Amino acid sequence: MKFPNGELIHSCCSEFQNIEVSQSNDLRMLRTDKHAVQSALLLNHPQQLFLPYMQAMMAGLLFQPPPNKVLMLGLGGGDLVRYINHYLPKTSITAVELDAAMLEVSREYFALPDSDSIDIYIDDAMHYLNSNNACYEMILTDIYGGTEMPEILQNRRFYQHCYNRLEQNGLLILNMLISDAETFKQILWKIRQQFHRSTLCLTIPDHSNIIVFAFKQRPTELILPTLLKKAEHLNKSFELDFSGWAQQLFSTNPVVDGELIFEMEP
Helix, strand or coil: CCCCCCEEEEEEECCCCEEEEEEECCEEEEEECCCCEEEEEECCCCCCCCCHHHHHHHHHHHCCCCCCEEEEECCCCCHHHHHHHHHCCCCEEEEEECCHHHHHHHHHHCCCCCCCCEEEEECCHHHHHHHCCCCEEEEEECCCCCCCCCHHHHCHHHHHHHHHCEEEEEEEEEEEECCCHHHHHHHHHHHHHHCCCCEEEEECCCCCEEEEEEECCCCCCCEHHHHHHHHHHHHHHHCCCHHHHHHHHHHHCCEECCEECCCCCC
16 A cells, blocks of 8 residues: 655654654554554544554454453554444453553544543563453554564564463454565464464455464354355444455465365464
């Protein structure tokens, strides 16, 4: 997706990164260290997800009911917080963000909701997972590392902690920006070892992002007609193209006799 440069309306240098906010017409964008757009806000439709990879992360709802408790590792501009708070107002959201300056920017420029159902912690994701005993039905991980894969996503202990913080039917969803296929293969194998090989990948057309879904308990609905039927309901309820993501899952992952399967080898 090609973004306009827009007019720079805010910039700051935090302990971790340079943060820039720009705006073009009704689209407000967040970049860090002059890399790709990390968050995007439609001023006339702030609750909607604009970035395709974030839309794809919500495809986890094809496999499990709407969660009661969600953990988000990485806040950015708060796009996923806005979206889930609007469409699932009864869901309790916990977000963990390393950079306090990012939280301030998301509040001032990206309409971060102020709600009793949202808790935000300034902390390292690994430390939070290791020091907290709460469990969640869904963990959404969007930790940005610029042009490099963040070190935390290469650490096997991170996936052990995520596994331990999930409910029995829980789902870990990770956004990975792929620049090196071999590194991604190694990371995926670590995830698959921890999650008993119960993973699916979703590629994003025309993007370098791959969304990884890691299931603590294998889903039973893995046939396209079943997923498409569920997607029809989700399309209307959540204003996203779940039907398209269901089709893309069947293009990305191995299929035997019309059913998605989990590979036994990396």
